[in-house]
Amino acid sequence: MPSHYCRKDSTKLYLEQFFQTKQELYREYKNYCDENGFSNLILSNPVFDQTFSELNLALYQPKKDRCDICCGFETKNISEIEYQKHLEKKERARQEKDKDKELAQQEKVYTFCMDLQAVKICPVVNASKIYYKTKLAVHNFTIYDMNTHVCRNYWFNETEADLSAPTFTNFILDFIKDKCTKNIPIILYSDGCCYQNRNCILSNALLNYSIKKKVLIEQKYLEKGHTQMECDAVHSLIERKLKNRNIELPSDYVKLTKEARTKPFPLEVVDVNHDFFLDYADQKNWIYNSIRPGRKVNDPTVTDLRHLKYNFETKLIEYKIDFNEEFQPLPVRSLKYPEIEYNVLHQRRLKIKEIKWKHLQEIKCVLSKDCHSFYDNLLH
Numbered sequence: 001m002p003s004h005y006c007r008k009d010s011t012k013l014y015l016e017q018f019f020q021t022k023q024e025l026y027r028e029y030k031n032y033c034d035e036n037g038f039s040n041l042i043l044s045n046p047v048f049d050q051t052f053s054e055l056n057l058a059l060y061q062p063k064k065d066r067c068d069i070c071c072g073f074e075t076k077n078i079s080e081i082e083y084q085k086h087l088e089k090k091e092r093a094r095q096e097k098d099k100d101k102e103l104a105q106q107e108k109v110y111t112f113c114m115d116l117q118a119v120k121i122c123p124v125v126n127a128s129k130i131y132y133k134t135k136l137a138v139h140n141f142t143i144y145d146m147n148t149h150v151c152r153n154y155w156f157n158e159t160e161a162d163l164s165a166p167t168f169t170n171f172i173l174d175f176i177k178d179k180c181t182k183n184i185p186i187i188l189y190s191d192g193c194c195y196q197n198r199n200c201i202l203s204n205a206l207l208n209y210s211i212k213k214k215v216l217i218e219q220k221y222l223e224k225g226h227t228q229m230e231c232d233a234v235h236s237l238i239e240r241k242l243k244n245r246n247i248e249l250p251s252d253y254v255k256l257t258k259e260a261r262t263k264p265f266p267l268e269v270v271d272v273n274h275d276f277f278l279d280y281a282d283q284k285n286w287i288y289n290s291i292r293p294g295r296k297v298n299d300p301t302v303t304d305l306r307h308l309k310y311n312f313e314t315k316l317i318e319y320k321i322d323f324n325e326e327f328q329p330l331p332v333r334s335l336k337y338p339e340i341e342y343n344v345l346h347q348r349r350l351k352i353k354e355i356k357w358k359h360l361q362e363i364k365c366v367l368s369k370d371c372h373s374f375y376d377n378l379l380h
């Protein structure tokens with residue numbers, strides 16, 4: 001499985017979580033060689049290890065990495081000054097979030113946070129013959145209201161949507177449209193992942209919504225490495241519910257998520273279809289062609305953005321690269337205000353690779369009969 005976090009080494013591929021240790025993997029590899037008549041070709045443990053890392057593989061992806069800067073300071077690769085700056089920024093972002101949570105409790109603003117859960121696969125059954133098969137990727141994007149504790153989970157598999165900016169833009173806009181019935185500012189918290197939360201597609205959609213509804217929207221990004229939010233606790237609840245459960249269909253994730261929380265009330269779940277999505281990437285509906293705060297080489301870039309404001313009165317996007325600074329308008333924009341009309345994003349379900357389709361057909365034999373038709377109908 002590919003990495004789904006914004007990380008430097010995101011070219012790494014990860015195994016599914018069948019194996020907890022390299023030793024377990026090595027044992028399975030040896031068994032496989034023995035059973036298939038390659039006993040005389042078995043690599044030694046160190047050579048196997050080396051080959052594994054040369055192939056840029058890793059066992060599985062930990063939930064969240066420890067912060068690079070904090071780790072770097074411990075191992076003396078980060079200077080005291082840089083580390084102190086990092087701690088200040090982390091603390092400042094936390095204060096900002098606490099303040100907005102309080103405002104939300106006073107019903108002066110809406111404050112939401114959001115994140116993508118670690119990738120899931122389908123099917124999950126306890127049968128060793130499916131170790132070697134590739135499976136469907138299934139994702140959950142969660143949005144949490146920090147005042148009401150309403151929490152909606154958008155579950156989708158890779159045949160209904162991909163992990164690109166328009167997908168997440170649709171979830172965020174859908175949630176806002178449903179939940180923001182009062183005209184008070186909307187504040188969105190997330191990590192700084194570009195394809196999910198910090199990109200031109202989402203920004204244009206939020207600006208258009210702000211202008212149309214005459215409502216102020218702000219986006220604030222937590223400090224990298226310290227992005228713990230209320231939705232993480234929800235993901236832990238869901239993970240607990242999924243433990244030792246068989247998954248035969250993507251909709252099993254939907255069912256289990258509905259049962260994962262009882263207090264103060266159950267989680268909301270949307271089983272997302274490809275026809276749910278609007279094409280927010282269509283540039284004819286854009287006011288801004290870029291959300292880059294600078295134009296010259298050493299100017300700040302998109303990843304420096306900390307805070308964005310969608311101002312319906314001025315029809316401008318304003319930004320801060322530090323919570324303590326004043327807002328400045330983003331420089332690149334056109335003067336046109338388009339007649340907004342969004343088309344449908346996906347005309348049909350998305351195709352999977354032929355090899356994956358083949359593998360899934362082979363896996364069917366260990367699944368209940370009534371879910372076979374789901375796998376029969378996948379496009380490749």
Ligand SMILES: [Zn+2]
Pocket residue numbers: 067068069070071086224225226
């Ligand atoms: Zn840190």
